[in-house]
Amino acid sequence: MTSVLEIDGLTVSFSTPDGDVSAVSDVSLSVEAGECLGLVGESGSGKSQTFMAAMGLLADNGTATGEIRLDGIDLLSANEKKLNTLRGERIAMIFQDPMTSLTPHMKIGRQLSEVLIEHQKVDARTGRARALDMLNRVHIPEAERRLDMYPHELSGGLRQRVMIAMALMCEPEVIVADEPTTALDVTVQAQILDLLAEVKDNLDAAIVLITHDLGVVAGLADRVAVMYAGRIVEQGTVGDIFALPAHPYTQGLLACTPRLDVETEALVTISGQPPNLQNLPSGCSFHPRCKYVVDQCKSERPALEAMDNGHIRACFRPHVEVAQ
Amino acid sequence: MWAYFTRRLIIAIPTLWVVITVAFFLMRLAPGGPFDQEAPLPPEIMANLKAAYGLDQPLWWQYFNYLGNLLQGDFGPSFKYKDFSVTELIGQGFPVSIQNGAAALFIAILFGIPLGTMAALRQNTGADHAAMTVAMTGIVVPNFVVGPLLALIFGIYLRDTMFALPVAGWNNGAFPNRILPVICLALPFIAYIARITRASLIETLRTNYVRTARAKGLPFRMVILRHAFKSAMIPVVTYLGPATVFLLTGSMVIETIFGLPGIGRYFVQGALNRDYTLVMGVTILAASMVIFINLLVDMTYAWLDPKVRYE
Amino acid sequence: MSDAPMNERRSGANLSVPNADALDKAADVEGRSLWQDAFRRLQANRAAMISAIVLIVLAFICFVGPAFVPWSYEEIDWDILEATPPNFETGHYLGTDSLGRDLLARILQGGQVSFLVGILATSVALVIGVAVGATAGFMGGRVDQFLMRFVDVMYAVPLMFFIIILMVVFGRNFYLMFLAIGFVEWLTMSRIVRGQTLTLKNKEFIEAARASGGSTASIILRHIVPNVLGVVIVYVTLTIPQVILLESFLSFLGLGVQPPMTSWGALIAEGAQEMEITPRTLILPAVCLSTTLFCFNFLGDGLRDALDPKDR
Ligand SMILES: Nc1ncnc2c1ncn2[C@@H]1O[C@H](COP(=O)(O)OP(=O)(O)O)[C@@H](O)[C@H]1O
Ligand SMILES: [Mg+2]
Numbered sequence: 001m002t003s004v005l006e007i008d009g010l011t012v013s014f015s016t017p018d019g020d021v022s023a024v025s026d027v028s029l030s031v032e033a034g035e036c037l038g039l040v041g042e043s044g045s046g047k048s049q050t051f052m053a054a055m056g057l058l059a060d061n062g063t064a065t066g067e068i069r070l071d072g073i074d075l076l077s078a079n080e081k082k083l084n085t086l087r088g089e090r091i092a093m094i095f096q097d098p099m100t101s102l103t104p105h106m107k108i109g110r111q112l113s114e115v116l117i118e119h120q121k122v123d124a125r126t127g128r129a130r131a132l133d134m135l136n137r138v139h140i141p142e143a144e145r146r147l148d149m150y151p152h153e154l155s156g157g158l159r160q161r162v163m164i165a166m167a168l169m170c171e172p173e174v175i176v177a178d179e180p181t182t183a184l185d186v187t188v189q190a191q192i193l194d195l196l197a198e199v200k201d202n203l204d205a206a207i208v209l210i211t212h213d214l215g216v217v218a219g220l221a222d223r224v225a226v227m228y229a230g231r232i233v234e235q236g237t238v239g240d241i242f243a244l245p246a247h248p249y250t251q252g253l254l255a256c257t258p259r260l261d262v263e264t265e266a267l268v269t270i271s272g273q274p275p276n277l278q279n280l281p282s283g284c285s286f287h288p289r290c291k292y293v294v295d296q297c298k299s300e301r302p303a304l305e306a307m308d309n310g311h312i313r314a315c316f317r318p319h320v321e322v323a324q
Numbered sequence: 325m326w327a328y329f330t331r332r333l334i335i336a337i338p339t340l341w342v343v344i345t346v347a348f349f350l351m352r353l354a355p356g357g358p359f360d361q362e363a364p365l366p367p368e369i370m371a372n373l374k375a376a377y378g379l380d381q382p383l384w385w386q387y388f389n390y391l392g393n394l395l396q397g398d399f400g401p402s403f404k405y406k407d408f409s410v411t412e413l414i415g416q417g418f419p420v421s422i423q424n425g426a427a428a429l430f431i432a433i434l435f436g437i438p439l440g441t442m443a444a445l446r447q448n449t450g451a452d453h454a455a456m457t458v459a460m461t462g463i464v465v466p467n468f469v470v471g472p473l474l475a476l477i478f479g480i481y482l483r484d485t486m487f488a489l490p491v492a493g494w495n496n497g498a499f500p501n502r503i504l505p506v507i508c509l510a511l512p513f514i515a516y517i518a519r520i521t522r523a524s525l526i527e528t529l530r531t532n533y534v535r536t537a538r539a540k541g542l543p544f545r546m547v548i549l550r551h552a553f554k555s556a557m558i559p560v561v562t563y564l565g566p567a568t569v570f571l572l573t574g575s576m577v578i579e580t581i582f583g584l585p586g587i588g589r590y591f592v593q594g595a596l597n598r599d600y601t602l603v604m605g606v607t608i609l610a611a612s613m614v615i616f617i618n619l620l621v622d623m624t625y626a627w628l629d630p631k632v633r634y635e
Numbered sequence: 636m637s638d639a640p641m642n643e644r645r646s647g648a649n650l651s652v653p654n655a656d657a658l659d660k661a662a663d664v665e666g667r668s669l670w671q672d673a674f675r676r677l678q679a680n681r682a683a684m685i686s687a688i689v690l691i692v693l694a695f696i697c698f699v700g701p702a703f704v705p706w707s708y709e710e711i712d713w714d715i716l717e718a719t720p721p722n723f724e725t726g727h728y729l730g731t732d733s734l735g736r737d738l739l740a741r742i743l744q745g746g747q748v749s750f751l752v753g754i755l756a757t758s759v760a761l762v763i764g765v766a767v768g769a770t771a772g773f774m775g776g777r778v779d780q781f782l783m784r785f786v787d788v789m790y791a792v793p794l795m796f797f798i799i800i801l802m803v804v805f806g807r808n809f810y811l812m813f814l815a816i817g818f819v820e821w822l823t824m825s826r827i828v829r830g831q832t833l834t835l836k837n838k839e840f841i842e843a844a845r846a847s848g849g850s851t852a853s854i855i856l857r858h859i860v861p862n863v864l865g866v867v868i869v870y871v872t873l874t875i876p877q878v879i880l881l882e883s884f885l886s887f888l889g890l891g892v893q894p895p896m897t898s899w900g901a902l903i904a905e906g907a908q909e910m911e912i913t914p915r916t917l918i919l920p921a922v923c924l925s926t927t928l929f930c931f932n933f934l935g936d937g938l939r940d941a942l943d944p945k946d947r
Contacts, residue, residue: 017676055539060447080544088541095539100532105554105630114550115540150630166540339788350800464928466880468887468900469921472907480911565790573795576888581907591796592888595803603803607796614793 003030004173004206005054005091010066012049012058012230021277023049023062025230031206033173038221038238039210040253042274046230047210048096051176055093056083071173089119092167096179098159102151108135108162109147115169134165138195157188164195168203175199176208181216189216196220214257218242223310226250229275229285232304236311246313248290284314292317332622336615343611344394344604348387351600377401390604399605404597410605413590418609420494421579421586425571427506432513432567437560439514440521445548447526455518462515467574471508471581478504492583505578512574513567520559528556554628561624568617572610673865676941683937686930693927697746706737708744709895720915732916733909741897742920748898749927752813752882753875759817760878761871764824769863771825772832783829786822794819798881802890809892812885816878827870831863865942872935876928883924899924 012024024046031037039047053064054075068075070091075083095101103111112134113127122130128147135143138161151159160180167175177196181189197220200207209221217224218238225235226249234247245251252270272289275281281288287297294316302314313319374380377400378389393400399410443455479491495501528534529552537551538544575588583589587606594602677683701707711734714725721730729739771782798815805811883900885891892898897905899920906917 017679018672057535057538084541084543086541087539093539095532095536097532101536103533103537103551103555105628106551114542118540118542118546152631163536166536336791339791342788343792347797347800350797350804353804460929460932461925464876464932465921465925466883466928468884468907469903469917469925472903472910472917473921475907476910476914476917569793569795572793573884577884580888591799592890595799596889598803603800607793607800610793610796611791615791618791 003032004071005208006030006067006069007050007054008067008069010050010053010064010068012046012053012062012064014059014062016061016278019278022280023230023277024053024064026066027227027230027232029225029232029235031174031208033206034200034204035223036200036207036209036221038217038224039208039227040214040217040224041212041227043212044274044277045227047212047227048178050227051093051178051208051210054176055087055091056080057093085119088115088172089170090172091174091176092170092172094160094163094167094175094177094180097183098156098163099183101163102159104151107148107150108154111151112147112162112166112169115166119170130169131165134169135162137168138162138165140165155188156184157191160184160188160192161195164192164199168199171203172205174206174208176210178210179212180209182211182213193220214242214253226253229280230277231285231314233286233315234311234313235304236307236313237309240309240311244311244319246307246311246319247286247315248292248317249286250313252289284316329619329622332619336619339615340608340611344391344608345387347604347607348390349383351604352383352386377403394608399608400601402594402599402602404594404599404602410601413602414587414605414609417585417587417590420497420584421572421575421588423497424502424506424509424578424584424586425568425575427502428509428513428571428574429567431506431510432517435510436514436517437521437557440518441525441548443518443522444525444529452522456522459515459518462511463519465512466577467508467512468577468581470511471504471578474504474508475581494584501582505582505584508578508581509571509574513570516563516567516570517560520563521556524559525552525556528552531555558625558628561621561628564621564624565614565618568614569610572613673938673941677937680937680940682933683941686933686937689926690930690934693746693923693930694750697743697750700743701740704737704740704743706740708736708740708897710740711736720913729919730913730915732905733913738916738919741902742899742923745897745899745902745920746923746927748809748892748896749879749882749924752809752816752898753879753931756813756816756820756878756882757871757874759814760820760824760874761867763817763821765828765863765867767821768825768828768830769832772829773836779829782825786825789822795881798885799888799890802885809896812882812891813878816881819881820874820878824867824870824874827866828863831866835863869935869939869942872931872938876931876935879924879931880928 007027007029010024010027011022014021014023027046027050029037029039029050039050041047049058049062052058053062054068054070056075056078058064064076066076070086073082073086075086078086102108109128109131112131113122113124116122116127116130117124132143132147135146140146140158140161146154146158146162151162154162164177164180167177180196181192184192193216196207196209199205200220207220209217211217214224221238223236224238224241225232226241226247227233228249234241234245234250236244236246240246241250242254245254249270256270270289275285275288281298283299284290284297284302287293290297296316300316302316304312304314306312307319371380378386381389390400397411399414402408402410402413405413439455439459443452446452475491478487478489482488489503490498490501491504493501531552534547534552537547542550572588575586576592577588578584579586579589580592587609590602591606593599594606715731717731717733719731729737729742732738732741767782767786771779798819801815802812879899882891882898883903886898886900887904889901889904892901894901902920903917903924906913906915906920910917
């Protein structure tokens with residue numbers, strides 16, 4: 001299998017009056033068709049910006065270097081016009097906040113159909129019919145009626161379904177879901193995750209699921225990459241990550257995720273503050289919060305090293321020591 | 325929605341009543357009257373005058389009498405323009421002011437919105453800074469400075485050229501007579517609208533739904549026109565309320581400078597001459613206009629923002 | 636594992652919640668560095684810094700300058716009695732107006748009036764606006780509703796007309812003028828302060844102060860007022876030019892300060908009468924007024940950018 005989306009040595013930095021912010025540093029990732037990659041990390045670790053760079057949606061003060069290829073096409077060097085033929089058509093993104101991500105003064109139907117009308121040049125009637133079809137596919141009740149509603153008339157869960165429908169309109173090869181459930185109620189979260197699982201099963205798209213919550217990733221992802229302070233610190237199959245977490249940060253995250261199958265006394269937290277991206281700690285960015293820190297961690301940055309089964313991690317300490 | 329507007333209308337009536345009452349009693353509190361002149365009038369003439377205008381009656385009688393007449397559209401006689409009723413004066417002056425105001429509003433929208441949009445799309449570039457400095461100049465050089473300057477340039481320096489323009493009088497609304505007053509009224513207005521448009525469009529371009537629209541692969545023009553513009557216009561529409569007040573006060577200045585027979589000049593003249601009824605009449609008219617425009621603004625909101633429509 | 640818990644999921648790496656006292660201190664520290672940052676950003680803003688300097692210099696000249704001008708603003712030079720060009724021998728450095736009064740002395744006096752009205756009327760607006768806004772925002776409920784409804788009604792009234800009526804009724808009194816203008820300008824201030832108070836009210840450090848038993852008044856004074864200050868400073872800087880403009884407008888129409896006292900607006904009105912012969916009498920006060928308004932606006936915009944963390 002070849003990867004549809006390949007990110008190679010991506011670095012994203014923002015220039016601000018108070019200095020440069022390196023949001024993403026030397027990140028390499030890839031996803032294959034039909035596969036779901038989970039990208040996990042605390043908020044502010046650079047997960048969103050990694051894929052905003054891929055979509056060409058970085059803020060004006062941001063610059064991206066490295067390479068991002070969609071089926072061989074370099075996205076970073078593509079101009080706006082070229083990007084517009086790809087965005088929505090071959091790579092689509094679902095955003096975190098469904099409450100504010102839909103245009104408030106446009107009817108749902110029009111917001112859905114305009115994607116098709118733009119990319120596949122269908123007429124308005126076909127667009128509307130396909131929009132209706134798609135609303136049904138994402139299980140929106142009374143879909144016909146919803147077409148003529150405005151976003152504020154729908155609940156958060158329904159709006160997120162609309163966002164998903166919108167992303168699916170052109171059956172893209174890559175779907176990036178950026179914290180699709182974070183802003184929703186717990187029960188609705190589960191429903192949206194079920195829907196994404198269904199999408200995964202029915203389409204041959206590559207799905208990137210961004211979240212700060214390992215629990216979300218568990219049921220859906222095939223592989224998981226863990227990000228800390230703009231870097232990938234560990235990556236492996238979902239089984240390996242949960243069973244044999246090899247980086248202290250991943251272990252911390254896992255310990256924070258309440259699980260029904262294990263008795264946990266209290267909610268464990270990772271001590272310390274998330275790092276300041278303008279002034280990162282020397283060596284391993286995680287060392288000030290790490291339980292296993294040794295002198296080497298403070299002066300050198302560990303490189304990503306391969307273990308078995310495609311499992312990689314960036315840590316100096318032997319795996320056995322780190323495992324609980 | 326209709327219930328909402330009915331409610332608004334019902335609130336408007338007490339507001340108007342407060343305006344009328346406060347203005348009425350304030351004017352009557354004034355020491356000195358409309359007939360005070362440098363050489364005092366003989367007492368019997370003064371008494372006759374007062375009786376003719378009902379000023380010899382008790383205050384409360386005058387007040388209710390005034391309210392009663394008002395309900396019939398009668399603003400009373402002007403104290404200074406002896407042969408005219410205030411209703412007649414307003415009937416003559418209002419069209420002049422409203423035509424100038426509407427023309428200025430039209431020009432301001434026509435130039436201000438594109439200017440602000442262009443500045444927003446080139447945010448923080450030289451073009452943006454230049455446009456906004458010009459806009460700021462338009463705001464800080466008030467129209468009572470621009471007016472005389474324009475009159476100086478077009479009425480005096482260019483007097484004998486093809487660019488000469490009349491600088492005084494209305495001449496029954498002849499086109500050349502309108503040019504300078506309208507430009508003078510519109511300039512700061514263009515500047516305000518450009519600034520508001522710029523700020524609000526920049527804000528809108530940062531919203532999540534504009535990001536969604538871009539992520540869909542829509543061309544930038546379409547993102548702006550279809551997804552950003554309508555919301556970005558909300559503050560501009562909101563500004564139309566204050567803009568009405570702005571036009572009303574602006575009309576006092578330009579009608580004074582260019583000698584136009586509008587309600588603004590009547591008000592200033594009335595205030596300087598203690599022409600109670602005229603001042604009251606214009607004030608009531610202005611208040612009604614502001615209330616009316618705010619109602620219009622609310623209706624426009626409903627069109628711009630579907631959320632309002634259903635509340 | 637694939638049946639990982641779907642509900643009862645909490646966000647990942649939560650930080651433990653520090654105690655209220657620490658939060659209170661954190662807020663103070665945050666406050667201080669916020670001001671330092673803002674000041675640094677302001678210093679980096681050339682337009683704003685130049686504006687501030689120009690304003691200080693202008694105000695200084697207006698208030699100290701008259702001591703060095705041989706003529707007073709109301710003195711008529713009986714040897715002249717008409718508008719004349721600048722003449723150093725007679726001590727009319729900028730010439731005279733149509734009555735033979737010294738133009739420079741009059742412009743400086745006009746500047747004093749503009750600056751004084753700007754500051755006094757804005758102070759009136761400030762005091763009323765902050766009092767009403769903070770009270771409404773903090774008390775909430777009925778009080779809030781009543782006050783804000785009142786502000787709404789006042790907004791719908793063309794207050795300019797009332798200022799003019801007031802000026803006519805009570806004579807054109809300097810003190811009345813700034814009171815009247817102040818009474819108009821407080822409306823927006825109260826709305827802004829209320830909005831700020833509402834957002835601050837529910838922040839942790841206020842909760843903490845409340846939990847540790849502070850009285851309402853002390854909470855308002857110690858926590859709300861300092862935090863509202865930033866926005867208020869910005870708005871004050873932007874209100875002053877509006878007030879100056881309003882005063883000039885009134886004076887231009889002959890409804891503001893009365894002769895022999897003058898103001899930039901009144902000088903512009905006089906100048907407009909003479910401009911055909913001596914454009915100087917129109918242009919000089921107009922330039923002074925516009926420069927002052929320009930600088931206040933630039934300074935206000937600069938302050939807003941410096942204090943608004945959103946626009947980093
Ligand atoms: N326009 C910007 N200017 C400066 N910093 C930014 C900008 N956009 C994002 N950042 C910073 O980049 C970092 C990574 O952000 P993001 O990728 O959104 O994190 P997350 O992992 O929560 O999705 C954050 O610390 C954020 O503050
Ligand atoms: Mg994110």
